Amino acid sequence: MQAITDNNGVKRYLVTLNVNGDSYTKVIKANTTLADFLREELDLTGTKKGCELGDCGSCTVLLDDKPVDSCLVLAVEADGCNITTIEGLAQHEKLDKLQESFINNAAVQCGYCTPGMIMSAKALLTKNPHPTEQEVREAIAGNLCRCTGYVNIVKAVLAAAEDSKEGVKA
Amino acid sequence: MYLPDFEYYAPVSLPEACGLLAQFGPRAKVIAGGTDVLPKMKQEILAPEVLVSLKNLSQLTDIYYEKGKGVVIGARATHNDLVNSPLLQEKYLSICEAAHHMANNQIRNRGTVGGNIVNAVPSADLPPILIALGAEVKLVGTGGERTVPLEEFFTGPGNTVIKQDEILTEIVVPDQSFTGSTYMKFGLRRSGALAVVGVATAVAMHGDSCQEVRIVLGAVAPVPMRAKKAEELLKGKAVTAELLEEAGVCAAGESKPISDIRGSAEYRKDMVRVFTKRALKKAVQEGHS
Numbered sequence: 001m002q003a004i005t006d007n008n009g010v011k012r013y014l015v016t017l018n019v020n021g022d023s024y025t026k027v028i029k030a031n032t033t034l035a036d037f038l039r040e041e042l043d044l045t046g047t048k049k050g051c052e053l054g055d056c057g058s059c060t061v062l063l064d065d066k067p068v069d070s071c072l073v074l075a076v077e078a079d080g081c082n083i084t085t086i087e088g089l090a091q092h093e094k095l096d097k098l099q100e101s102f103i104n105n106a107a108v109q110c111g112y113c114t115p116g117m118i119m120s121a122k123a124l125l126t127k128n129p130h131p132t133e134q135e136v137r138e139a140i141a142g143n144l145c146r147c148t149g150y151v152n153i154v155k156a157v158l159a160a161a162e163d164s165k166e167g168v169k170a
Numbered sequence: 171m172y173l174p175d176f177e178y179y180a181p182v183s184l185p186e187a188c189g190l191l192a193q194f195g196p197r198a199k200v201i202a203g204g205t206d207v208l209p210k211m212k213q214e215i216l217a218p219e220v221l222v223s224l225k226n227l228s229q230l231t232d233i234y235y236e237k238g239k240g241v242v243i244g245a246r247a248t249h250n251d252l253v254n255s256p257l258l259q260e261k262y263l264s265i266c267e268a269a270h271h272m273a274n275n276q277i278r279n280r281g282t283v284g285g286n287i288v289n290a291v292p293s294a295d296l297p298p299i300l301i302a303l304g305a306e307v308k309l310v311g312t313g314g315e316r317t318v319p320l321e322e323f324f325t326g327p328g329n330t331v332i333k334q335d336e337i338l339t340e341i342v343v344p345d346q347s348f349t350g351s352t353y354m355k356f357g358l359r360r361s362g363a364l365a366v367v368g369v370a371t372a373v374a375m376h377g378d379s380c381q382e383v384r385i386v387l388g389a390v391a392p393v394p395m396r397a398k399k400a401e402e403l404l405k406g407k408a409v410t411a412e413l414l415e416e417a418g419v420c421a422a423g424e425s426k427p428i429s430d431i432r433g434s435a436e437y438r439k440d441m442v443r444v445f446t447k448r449a450l451k452k453a454v455q456e457g458h459s
Contacts, residue, residue, distance in 0.1 A: 001180050011177055030178035030221070033208075052171040053209045054277055055362065066250075066279040072208050073280065076178050077201070077225055120275065141361035142274025 001079065015079040019044070020088030030076050034068075035059040037075035038085055046086035046115045050144075057143035060116035061085050067123040069142070086115035089122065098122055098160045107156035109147035117143045121157045130161050171212045180223040184337065187222055188312045192335035194220045200337060202246050203280040205273075206289050230284075230339055233257055240344040245284025245307075245337075249273070252283060262343060264370070268299045268353040274362045284338045287323070290330050291364075293389035297324070298370035299353040301394055302384045305343045311336035324393035347382060348372040350456030354449040356441050358432060365389040366433045367441040369421075371449040378408045380454070385417070385446060390427035390438050397421035400446065409454050418447035 002014040004027060016025045019042060026041050035052075038044040038061065050058035052071045059070040062084040089096035098118050101107070108114050117140055124131055124139035131139070136157045137150075145153060181187040191198050199218035201207050210216040224230060230246035233255045241261055243252070252258055252269035259266055272278060272286075272295050286296045287307065297320060305320045312335045320341070323330050332338060351372035357363030368388030374381040383404045385397040400420040407413060427438035 001178075010175070013178065029175065031173035031175055033173065052212060054205055054273075057274070057276055060276055063279075067276050068279050069205075069276045072205050072277075074178070074201075074204060074208070074221075076180070077204065077223060123275075138361070139275060142276040 001076065013076050013079075015076055017075070017078055017081060017083055019083045020085060026075075028075055030074065032075045034061065034063075034070035034073040034075050034078050034083070037078075038070060038083070041075075044085050044087050048112055048115055050112070055144070056113075056116075057120065057140075058113055058116045060119040060143060062119055062123055065123065065126065067120045067142075084119070084122075086118060089118070096122070097163055098125070098157065101156040101160035101163065102153070105152050105156035105159055107149060107152040109145075109149045113143055113145045113147075117145065117153055121160070124157070125161055125164070129164055131158075133158060173208065173211050174214075174217060176211075176218055177220045178223065179220065180226050182226045184227060184310055184339065185312075187224065187227065187337055188310060188335050190220070190222045191337070192312045194222075195334055198222055198334075200224060200288075202282040202285045203248060205277050205281040206285055224337070235261075240342050243283055243341040243343070245287075245339050245341065246282050247284075249278035249281050249283065249286070250275070253278065262303065262351065264299050264351040264353050264372075265296070265303075265343070268295050268355070268370075271295065271355050271357075271360075283341060287320070287341070288330060288332060288338050290324050290326070290328050290393070292327050292392060292394070293364040293366075293368065294394075295353070295355055295365060295368055295388065297394045298368050298386040298388040299351065300341060300343065301396070302351060302353075302370040302372040302386045303343050303346060303348070304384075305341050307338050308340045308342065309333075309336045310339050315339075317342075321394075321396070326392050346372070347374050348384075348453075349375045350453040352449050352452045352456065354445050354452070356445055364432065367427075367438055367445055369442065369445040369449040371446070371453040373404075373450065373453045375409070375454060380404045380407055380409050383450075385421055385450070387421065387425050387442060387446075390425040390442055392426075395425070397424045397446065399424055404450070409450075414447045414450050414454075415443075417450060418443035418445075421446040 048058035050056035054069045054072045198220040201221045230244040232244045249269040353370040356367045370386040400417040422439045422443040427435045429435045
């Protein structure tokens, strides 16, 4: 990895990440987390920071299609990877069916956990389009909602899965 | 919550990685999944000046079978790699299950089996089942490589026999004579909880008779421990409900838990009794199927 040392002896590293389909090349310090890279370098503030220790899941993004806590990934470690954030879900101003479903099922209260919840749910539905309630609960077990609105969140994910089932029939 | 400054290296070969560890000595730390080292750095429990990443050592993620050796698990395989491995699902479902009940999905996508072992946390979920199955770990350093039985790897909480310039590269689970194995974890929540007690058992059944058995307890001693007296109690005997209860009582007596925020020592001992009994029963039944 290419490193640049400034006059004060601080090393910076050249990284290229593909975020929501666009390639970004930046020079960053090694202690930049992926969450900070997204929020500070790219202004993608949909990804939230909560506990910053990997417990709450508000910073969940997809790294090569797998949900991870972006507060526990170094941006230098994600060099060359594909990242999907909550901003990458809507296509041409049309919300993702999960986002629609969260609105329709009143699954958003304060909203802080919502981006992370949706990213975990997105990964689940991509892998398993018709999950059981148990599977949904397991998939979002790493996402804490301190408004405790879990019932509607689970309902919203199941409803989004149900919608896609109808879509297949049609 | 910010990470302090550090230098970062992502070597492309094992010799290069070990060389960096030797060069920087105790100032350097290995990073694999980062789910343990980064929270510790944020909380100022660890302050390495150099992180040596295993990111580019992609051969360390493979899980495969080698005849005469056994199942080889690359140290950088993530917990979800274990859960989703068809080979492990077929040969050692107990390992998949132990990995599946760890932390949460996001952590399981990053955290690695090697990290879970090297951190030597007494409540770690993978060491008990791997020790029960007689696993060995390969350590590669600047002076060559060596193989250590996992049972002899841990020396205390956070401490192992690994040397500063060594990297744990693979875990080998040898071919088994055991007919069934299981790992049962008792945590305070179903997800994102450390084990209050973890019990791994492996049994070789011949009819109703227990020919060979291993019981490994997690979270109830400074390091994962064999309940050897309970094992002796079972060996060569016909398995009955009474015998399993006796083995549970015996294992509870052998355990040396501490009291902490997750449970008192007395409570843990009693949970060792309960979960040893249950884990034995499950492993025995598996042998019958």
